[in-house]
Amino acid sequence: MHLPKFEYLHPASVEEVTQLLKEYGLRARLVAGGTDLFPRMKYGLVCPEVLVGLKGIPVKAPTVTQNGELHLDALMSLADVARSPVVLERAPLLKTAASSVGSNQIRHMGTLGGNLCLENRCPSYNQTHTFQFMEPCFKRGGDRCSCPRGRSAGLHSPRIRHQL
Numbered sequence: 001m002h003l004p005k006f007e008y009l010h011p012a013s014v015e016e017v018t019q020l021l022k023e024y025g026l027r028a029r030l031v032a033g034g035t036d037l038f039p040r041m042k043y044g045l046v047c048p049e050v051l052v053g054l055k056g057i058p059v060k061a062p063t064v065t066q067n068g069e070l071h072l073d074a075l076m077s078l079a080d081v082a083r084s085p086v087v088l089e090r091a092p093l094l095k096t097a098a099s100s101v102g103s104n105q106i107r108h109m110g111t112l113g114g115n116l117c118l119e120n121r122c123p124s125y126n127q128t129h130t131f132q133f134m135e136p137c138f139k140r141g142g143d144r145c146s147c148p149r150g151r152s153a154g155l156h157s158p159r160i161r162h163q164l
């Protein structure tokens with residue numbers, strides 16, 4: 001599987017990012033760690049002409065405001081979220097959640113912002129066309145959802161299991 005062609009831009013500030021998004025509109029996508037976006041591009045689910053990389057933007061350290069709010073930069077890697085003493089103290093469940101994502105490599109590449117903006121992860125959607133055994137779901141222009149209710153991964157669907 002290969003990535004389709006795209007232009008990669010690497011702005012160094014949020015202002016530059018905003019300007020680029022304004023300029024390219026829907027032809028552009030933001031990319032942080034790329035652990036979600038690049039596989040989707042390989043599957044042909046999304047094909048942006050331009051990628052606006054966020055890795056050149058300085059990441060702010062977590063802060064706690066006077067009224068006790070925890071502020072985290074969307075560009076923090078999940079590994080940094082998981083090992084931050086401030087997160088551990090203020091939001092221990094977030095630390096547990098970040099620690100449980102994927103593998104060590106995914107946690108080092110993947111960011112908090114990317115995790116919040118993830119596309120659906122469902123075996124009937126996140127596939128190449130070769131593995132499209134089922135009729136297209138809503139997200140592929142069809143008229144059904146193959147994910148059973150309450151199971152976002154859909155792996156437990158008897159239908160999917162049967163067809164795999």
Ligand SMILES: Cc1cc2nc3c(=O)[nH]c(=O)nc-3n(C[C@H](O)[C@H](O)[C@H](O)COP(=O)(O)OP(=O)(O)OC[C@H]3O[C@@H](n4cnc5c(N)ncnc54)[C@H](O)[C@@H]3O)c2cc1C
Nearest residue numbers: 030031032033034035036037101102110111113114115117
């Ligand atoms: C093998 C594997 C295992 C995984 N396991 C898990 C898991 O257990 N749990 C889980 O939750 N996820 C999992 N993921 C999904 C994903 O990799 C992570 O959730 C990761 O945090 C995504 O972050 P990213 O920076 O790589 O996102 P990217 O791929 O860079 O971006 C994802 C989306 O978010 C948008 N985006 C990124 N950053 C920003 C921003 N700052 N502002 C606005 N939009 C933004 C992008 O445009 C894109 O649409 C897994 C992925 C893989 C490949």
